[in-house]
Every structure is written in structure tokens, then in C-alpha cells.
Amino acid sequence: MNAVCTLGLDLGTSSAKAIVTDTGGRVLAQASAGYAVSSAKAGYAESHPGDWWSAVRACAREAVDAGGRAGGARPAAIGLSGQMHGLVLTSADGEALRPALLWADSRATGALRAYRRLEPAARARLANPLAPGMTGPLLMWVAEHEPGTYRDARWALAPKDWLRARLTGEIHAEPSDASASLLYDVPGDRWDLDVVGALGLDAGLLAPLLPSAGAPAGHLTAAAATELGLPAGTPVAAGAGDTAAAALGSGIGLGDVQLTVGTGAQVLRLLAAPASRADAGVNLYRSATPDGWYQMGATLSAGLSLNWVREVMNASWAELYASAGRPGRPHDPLFVPHLSGERTPYCDPALRGSWTALSLADDRTSLLRGALEGTAFAIRDALDALLGEDRLGEDRLGEDLPARLRLAGGGTLAAGWRQLLADVLGLPLYAVDVPAASGRGAALLGAHAAGLLSFDDIAGPLAPPAGLAAEPDPAMTAFHAERHARFRHIVPALRLTGACD
Numbered sequence: 024m025n026a027v028c029t030l031g032l033d034l035g036t037s038s039a040k041a042i043v044t045d046t047g048g049r050v051l052a053q054a055s056a057g058y059a060v061s062s063a064k065a066g067y068a069e070s071h072p073g074d075w076w077s078a079v080r081a082c083a084r085e086a087v088d089a090g091g092r093a094g095g096a097r098p099a100a101i102g103l104s105g106q107m108h109g110l111v112l113t114s115a116d117g118e119a120l121r122p123a124l125l126w127a128d129s130r131a132t133g134a135l136r137a138y139r140r141l142e143p144a145a146r147a148r149l150a151n152p153l154a155p156g157m158t159g160p161l162l163m164w165v166a167e168h169e170p171g172t173y174r175d176a177r178w179a180l181a182p183k184d185w186l187r188a189r190l191t192g193e194i195h196a197e198p199s200d201a202s203a204s205l206l207y208d209v210p211g212d213r214w215d216l217d218v219v220g221a222l223g224l225d226a227g228l229l230a231p232l233l234p235s236a237g238a239p240a241g242h243l244t245a246a247a248a249t250e251l252g253l254p255a256g257t258p259v260a261a262g263a264g265d266t267a268a269a270a271l272g273s274g275i276g277l278g279d280v281q282l283t284v285g286t287g288a289q290v291l292r293l294l295a296a297p298a299s300r301a302d303a304g305v306n307l308y309r310s311a312t313p314d315g316w317y318q319m320g321a322t323l324s325a326g327l328s329l330n331w332v333r334e335v336m337n338a339s340w341a342e343l344y345a346s347a348g349r350p351g352r353p354h355d356p357l358f359v360p361h362l363s364g365e366r367t368p369y370c371d372p373a374l375r376g377s378w379t380a381l382s383l384a385d386d387r388t389s390l391l392r393g394a395l396e397g398t399a400f401a402i403r404d405a406l407d408a409l410l411g412e413d414r415l416g417e418d419r420l421g422e423d424l425p426a427r428l429r430l431a432g433g434g435t436l437a438a439g440w441r442q443l444l445a446d447v448l449g450l451p452l453y454a455v456d457v458p459a460a461s462g463r464g465a466a467l468l469g470a471h472a473a474g475l476l477s478f479d480d481i482a483g484p485l486a487p488p489a490g491l492a493a494e495p496d497p498a499m500t501a502f503h504a505e506r507h508a509r510f511r512h513i514v515p516a517l518r519l520t521g522a523c524d
Contacts, residue, residue: 026051027475028095030087030253031272031466032079033265033459034105034183036060036070036125036286039078042462043090043098046475048485052089053459054082061122066129066363066372068156069122072111072185079186083251097254101190101243102469103262104269104461105183107203108154110161115177117188121169124161125182127323129364129372131160134167137222138205145218150209150299150307152370159205162224179228183262190259191241196230197261198309199268209307210297235313236263237471237478260472263311265461266291266319271311272464273431273455274486280409280425282402282444282452283460284434288325290406293317303408304368311464312478320367320405324360325398326434328376331362332394336387346391347439351502355389356381357510358397359517365401368408375517395440396503399447400510406448429489430454438493445493447507449500454492 028051031042038057044050056078061069087098108126113119124130132155138146139153155161158179166173180188181200188194201207201214206229208215219226233240240261248255263271266289275281280292294316299307306319333343357379364372378393410425428450435441435454445452457463467485470476476485 025096029469030098031462033462041082041086044466054085068125068127072119100469100473102260102465104465107264111185112176126156131155131164134160134163193241199263236311267311268464269460272460281429283432291319320409328360344437358393367405441493446499453489
């Protein structure tokens, strides 16, 4: 007999993924399909939702077929995960009116001035540092620069909420993505209509909130079912932002600190109650569970910057990762990876990158290794901010740090890269073997919405084990601590704007 299974659809920045799991959380099959991120001007980042749907349709069919061959039945439910922040403006029936504006888009920097003029109590309710790629600032940009589109819009949706509307024909939002919009009363756990009004935005554009990411959110329409090759009426969960879904899918618990590396990188920890550290550039969002929260330090400068280096230097990913195997040298150049601005801890969309201290002794390998090292330094900055390290740039050795750091995401599979991260961060890394953590989390949310699993089931027996992936070398940790201090002195020279204010 085929096992009962669920389908997780993960709408990423540059690709969609479909993951089929059984109700024990075992991944039976997965597939992916890519799409373009366009940048017509510096600082722009857009995608066409129609391309998202084409990719979802292709990878869902492939994964479901493969899951059937692996012993799974047709999915009994669908759960969602998606790139956070961003904006999809739609008509009343959910049709996109323009390309989606993405989290990496910095065109709405000017809109942050209106946020800074909010009353202190209103700013406190947002509980997050200001960033132009969030839904609120992007919506303000459209209202100012594309007033016709703004007037025609009926809904302002997060990317995965648009996908759910495409699947079910119903319009909803849910807390994990809504709390990342800069339009949300985070401690009060609701849309902040006073802030929306103070910013001059139309509160009617905000979708009704479902209670949690695992809540039932409708059923697959006949039209969507035909395109995906699934039964009409399949229940669909509300779904979660990809970071919240990944935390659920990788089994992170209270007290754990987890690093996920992909296009960007995030370090996060779960909280039992909301606690804001917005002044340090740390985000505070609702988790995928009905009553949880998490703090997150986020860097834009992970796979996005590494891929730029790789393409500019005509290097393969294998060659880039292999460069980590060469020991670092004191005279190696320092790479600052903030090519598209940075979030934690700088909150500066105009921050830029550099290679510094180049010499004739440098070669291709030293530049590639420097790119990995600089990316690890950016991750360390985010981790320091998350852990409350306010003396950024000073030596953290001997401080009260977590005993280990959980490691997730497809951007950390290379052994040499893992070792370099452990040395820079000064912590042992324990890898969670769930490369599709967001998709797995989405599938588990689908199972919960269909009544197949409780959150107690997911957080306990279904949490995947974490195995030691890299132990820091004390000598290399000290070596990188000195270089990180130099890195932190270079960054201010590349800054054009202020910090998290």
C-alpha cells in the first residue's frame, strides 16, 4: 500500500522546489525548476509571477510522479513556503498587475524616511529594522511612481500568498510573512492599521489574516488541479515564509541557533515570547507554529555574492569551494561581499563591496578563497548581532556563546567551505541533513492543515538529527579573528547611508 504523503511547494528567489514527504517527515522525492530575476536598473529585483507558476507546475508534476514511484500515494495535502518580504500586486481575482518586487530590491530606500517620521510607539510595534525590500516600503514606491497600478490593485500579497491564491482562488495572509512586511504590529500579532494609515497606504489592500501557517486555507481548484496533475479539492495550508518553514522542516528547537546559507544567509533562534533587537539590525518575526516567534540576523551577501565572483572570474562552483582548502595567509586580500547593500547589522541598502590589499603575490585562488572568507565574515557579523554582541569587530573568544551552531541549506554542502565557516565563527557546526528544509517544512504544514499531524508530532519525533560537520581549529579561529577586525574597519569606508534607524 502506498504511504500517505503531502506536497510542499517552496517558492524561492530564483527557483521553485516541490518536495513530497510521508507523514513521518521522510522526503520521498523532490524536484526544482528555475526562473529569472531581472534588474532593469541598479537596485531593482523583479520576477514575473507567471514564470513562478510555470516552474511550480513543472516541478510539482515531476516530484509527485517520483514520489509515487518511491511508494507514496497522491498527496493528501499541500503546504507552502516562499521567499519573504517582496510584493505582488493583483486584481480582485489574484492576477498580477506587474512583475513582483523582490526582497533584494532597494528602489524604495526613499520610502524609509516616512517610517522614520512615525511616532516612537509605532516604530516600536514594527519591532524590526527598516529595509527597502519589505512589502510596506515597496508598496509606498508603487503608490508614488506607478499610481495607475496602485489604483487598479485590489490586493498586496507576499509571494507565497500569491501562489496560494493561484492554487485555491482564495485570498489570505498569515502571520509569519505578514510580520516581515513592516506593516505589522509584531507584539500585537495583527496588521498595524495605524501605521498603514500614517504611511498613506490603503489598508484594504491587505489580505485577511489566517491564525497561523498551519491553518487550512482552502482547496485546490479544478483548474489548478488539472495543471498540476493533482485531485481537485486537495486541502492547502496557509504556509509560511521560507525561513520559518525551514526552521520547522529542520527541527530547530528553543535554545538552538541555526545558520542557513543560500542566496542570502540567515542565523536564527526561536523565542517563546517576542523580544525586539531592531536597533542591532536583528529581525523579529512570527514562526510557523501557532504561538511561536524567532529572531533572525540576515545577510544579503551569501550565494548572491559568491555567484557574482564565480561568474566574473569564470570559475566553477567546485573551483570556488576547492579554494577553501588552501591555508589562509596574512597578506591575502580581504573581500567585502556587500554588493547589493546589507541588512544585519548595517541596515544599509547602499553599502557596497570591495577587494582590499591586493598585491602581486595574489592569484586566482587567493581571490576565490577571499570571497568565501569575506562571506563568512558577513555571516559572523549577523551572528554577533543576533547573540547580543554589541562590540562588533572585537574578539569574541571566550564569551558565552552557544555550544554549537546548527547548519542547514544547500549552500553549505562543501566540506572545505564548512570548515572555513567553523573557523571564522569559532563554533562547531552540526549539519541538519535536510537540504530541502523549507519544502519539508511546507509539506509538514500541509499535513497539519489536513489533520494528519500535530505540531507536537513535528517538533519532536520528526525532527531530523544533526551530525558534526566541522570543528573549529583554534589557531585558524584566532587567525580569522584578526582578519575579521580588519574587515570591520574597511566596511565603514564603503557606507553611504546611516544604520538601523
